Amino acid sequence: MKKPNLTDRLIKNSKAGTNTIRLRDNSSDPALKGFMLQILPSGLKTFVLSFTSPETSKRRFLKLGTYPAMSLKEGREAARQARILLDNGLDPITHAEQSKLKAITEKEHQKRLGTVEQLFNFYLLDLEMDQKRSAKQVKSIYLRDIGPNIGHIKCCEVSTDHIVDILALIENRGAPTLANRTRSYLRAAFTFGQHCKSSPRWKKNQDLPDFNIRINPVIDTKKATGENRVGNNYLTKEEVKKLWNSIGVDAMSADMALAIKLLISTGQRVEEVLSATWPEFDRQELLWTIPAERRKNREKNKSREPHLVPLTEFHLRLLDEIKQYSGSSRFLFPHHQDASKPRTSDSLSQAVYRFCLPQGKSKRSSFPKFAPRDLRRTWKTLAGSIGIGLEVRNKIQGHASQDIGSIHYDRYDYLKEKRLGIELWIDWLEELVTND
Template sequence: MAHAINKLSATKIGKLTKPGFHGDGGGLYLQITQGGVKSWLFRYMKNGKARGMGLGPLHTVSLADARVLALAARKQLLEGVDPLDAKEQQRASSKATAAKSKTFDECAEAYIEAHRSGWKNAKHADQWTNTLDTYASPHFGSLVVSAIDTALVMKALEPIWTEKTETASRVRGRIESVLDWATVRGYRSGENPARWKGHLDHLLPKRSKVQKVEHHAALPYSDAPAFMVELRKLDNTGAKALELLILTATRTNEIIGARWDEFDLSAAIWTIPAERMKAGKEHRVPLSKAAIRIVKAMKSVRQNEYVFPGQREQSPLSNMALLQLLKRMERSDLTAHGFRSTFRDWVGETTHYPREVAEAALAHLLKDKAEAAYARGDLFTKRAAMMADWANYLAGR
């Protein structure tokens, strides 16, 4: 009875060459193929049927290891579990788990691709990719997304939260969005470790406490008429683009991307489509007589679909053109965007136009949701009068 199991030995196994099954006892067999390949097999009866379960090749699974595996299988049989069925179920479960496992980098790539078509700015996807690659991936990009916890998110954010607060805040929001996407897709579960309210707000100081606010360099409104005199001495595309930007209080991208089909000069209206606006909402710009003169001057030398054409064929003026113009004017202390502040200060300090009229001219969305709900119109008539006054002020009248 003592020899019912453990019949084989390492020495004996090394000498065996005959193809077939060589029993060790307890259902464990060394199987030798016609080609001489040796492997382990556990054979047993279940519901009157003979079954066999491979335990691995001899070169990987030793005799001692095979006996341990066979013992575990016999214990399963005592518990009424078919070891072969259990092994197949485990394999299927592992495959299912693997299919539902994605790394953070894989989820980030999938999220960006899924949302790319919905982003109005083509550079938006690149910004997402670059910030996540730079600040998140080094810490947990290669980890399965289900393993990402608060400690890992903090590891990515803490080093940059004080010095690069704006960037860090965007990174946090993007990590949160990717993890939310992964949760909905079934790749992770539980609370989002990157959420701010009620979570990271207890671990990191508020942006307002640490962020260094940097305003765009702006010209005092009292100096604006003199600046316009100097600007109008220049006869080039960049100068006319900057002049129209100042007269309309618009943004650089709105100016350089302006197309001829957006202008109705007879009605003195420039309609900027929603896809070109920061707020994603169509914006009607009232044109003063001075603004119309600029557009007509550019129409007389029209080159392509853009009001302010660039040097390359069928392209608009470069977004650096206005900055370079200011440098040539020896006004590197200013930015094109800063002229919106110049206009806003002029309205607030020298006119009686209501705040909401000035904000509408700048295409700012109202922060107060209740106020925004009642603001159905765009105050165009009032804005037209205000922009005419602004043009007169700039002309020294």
């Protein structure tokens, strides 16, 4: 007599015995071969599949699910799926174990994937190790606009849309220049994340996450339009004269006014002037020696040579005025709250901004907008207009030459030529700012 197929009624009415009971499903469907209900002495009812392993040729039982949590229909479907694996030469029990292990491994891998916050932590550390002055601005931009939006997201999950949303928020605030700067830093950070594992500096770092960045999500974004580029901005000689004779205690703090005058009279970088220390100045030799480690182009300065800036009596008088405000600090322009540190470029930028756009009830007229770094371009432009050659101007300002001869062989300091150039500049500047 043919045994009946499994039915819900049969399963519900089946009782447990003293030993394990197995009720086969006697279906004519070959995909259900070996499908049965197993009843333990405890009364637990489980759908199982009996099969011969194609890998070991041993008889095995695959637990499919417990009844009634798994219905008879679901049990049969699970048996069919297991039979598909068997037909392909796979042991469903081994396959399930491997799938579980793979899922666990993938979960662990996902935990190790770095977030945008971790990316910027390491990127900032990399910038600081290279003594990049941009590190401070990168951190500020991250904290303001990047971190709050995508800091928690895995780097590999960041899309172009995420980046576009951040840039749009900044651009909609009326800050296209900042938007483009943010775009530049984001692109650089994700590029760092792509290649840091192959970098000698980070290759063996055990704390470095796997960022798993396949494609830089910033590449396909576009720059903001309407950017206020200050790269071409410089002051005319009339503006230099007005600026020189306007700044002071009334229009700007005395120390910041003197910092601007030192910038104009030497043509050096903002950071090099603000972080200058008194031991760098030799009054007898009329020489300002900027150490190699304080130079912006220190990575390109293969010889690690300092930058020599000739001085004149005009500069010494400026230094005497500066000394009145620097007190006992080793810095020419010490921080007001901590004299062991120099003033920051932000403080000078704010002073210039307030000078250009008088605040509150001030009756001063406005001044054409400029940034402190524009004074270096001003020097370069006006010095050229009075006949100081480009090579000498480059040497005075400490621009790094990139030709092979300059990098590896030329060790001449050009001090004589630079001194003649500076003296010509000061003669012109002194006449400009003192004559009515």
